[in-house]
Amino acid sequence: MIKVAPSILGADFSKLAAEVETVKEAGYLHIDVMDGHFVPNITLGPGVLADVAKRTEQILDVHLMIENPDNYIAQFAEAGADIISVHVEACPHLHRTIQNIQEQSVGAAVALNPATPLETIKHVLPELEMVLIMTVNPGFGGQSFIPEMVDKIKELNQMIEEQNLDVDIQVDGGIKPTTTAVEAVEAGADILVAGSAIFGAEDREKVIKEFQNVKS
Numbered sequence: 001m002i003k004v005a006p007s008i009l010g011a012d013f014s015k016l017a018a019e020v021e022t023v024k025e026a027g028y029l030h031i032d033v034m035d036g037h038f039v040p041n042i043t044l045g046p047g048v049l050a051d052v053a054k055r056t057e058q059i060l061d062v063h064l065m066i067e068n069p070d071n072y073i074a075q076f077a078e079a080g081a082d083i084i085s086v087h088v089e090a091c092p093h094l095h096r097t098i099q100n101i102q103e104q105s106v107g108a109a110v111a112l113n114p115a116t117p118l119e120t121i122k123h124v125l126p127e128l129e130m131v132l133i134m135t136v137n138p139g140f141g142g143q144s145f146i147p148e149m150v151d152k153i154k155e156l157n158q159m160i161e162e163q164n165l166d167v168d169i170q171v172d173g174g175i176k177p178t179t180t181a182v183e184a185v186e187a188g189a190d191i192l193v194a195g196s197a198i199f200g201a202e203d204r205e206k207v208i209k210e211f212q213n214v215k216s
């Protein structure tokens with residue numbers, strides 16, 4: 001079964017606890033942290049994550065779209081993160097940042113913007129639990145999947161297989177059940193992040209099941 005992580009960015013923040021409850025069947029929750037610098041949008045910090053963590057058993061997958069992520073890793077770990085993704089573009093000392101995440105006993109992941117080549121993570125790949133391939137430019141929900149990312153997912157899958165590693169490929173941005181999710185899974189994606197496709201649906205459980213049943 002394909003893993004699916006509903007993206008909190010698609011939720012109505014005025015009733016966040018109730019929104020999170022509606023997607024609990026997914027098992028994962030993708031937390032979009034934006035600082036208004038690394039990306040143009042601003043969302044939430046460790047305080048909100050700590051409150052969400054009190055209300056759910058879901059795996060909290062925290063995507064830091066922020067500059068200087070090292071300054072915040074411990075706070076997000078304490079707040080309840082299970083996996084933390086940092087952007088390769090925001091980390092001049094990426095290996096050290098990955099070690100910082102691991103020292104907090106949290107799964108370490110790295111995210112890549114669409115234009116960032118896979119070469120940038122080649123030498124840290126064995127250290128990672130997950131790689132997040134952004135299939136849109138980060139910052140906003142509801143954007144269109146960039147088709148060129150399919151080849152990038154395939155290439156990453158090949159790198160992982162060649163090195164015989166156990167690293168999940170997560171994709172995020174414009175992921176829809178019958179189209180882009182299928183393309184991403186066929187290319188090798190293991191975890192699908194979806195905001196508008198899930199939180200914009202009347203029957204969220206049905207959409208989560210559709211994602212989970214996507215076949216490669």
Ligand SMILES: O=C(CO)[C@H](O)[C@H](O)COP(=O)(O)O
Pocket residue numbers: 007009010030032063136137138139140141142143172173174175193194195196197
């Ligand atoms: O990280 C993100 C944007 O930067 C979101 O997770 C992503 O946009 C999900 O939204 P949608 O599924 O509507 O594209």
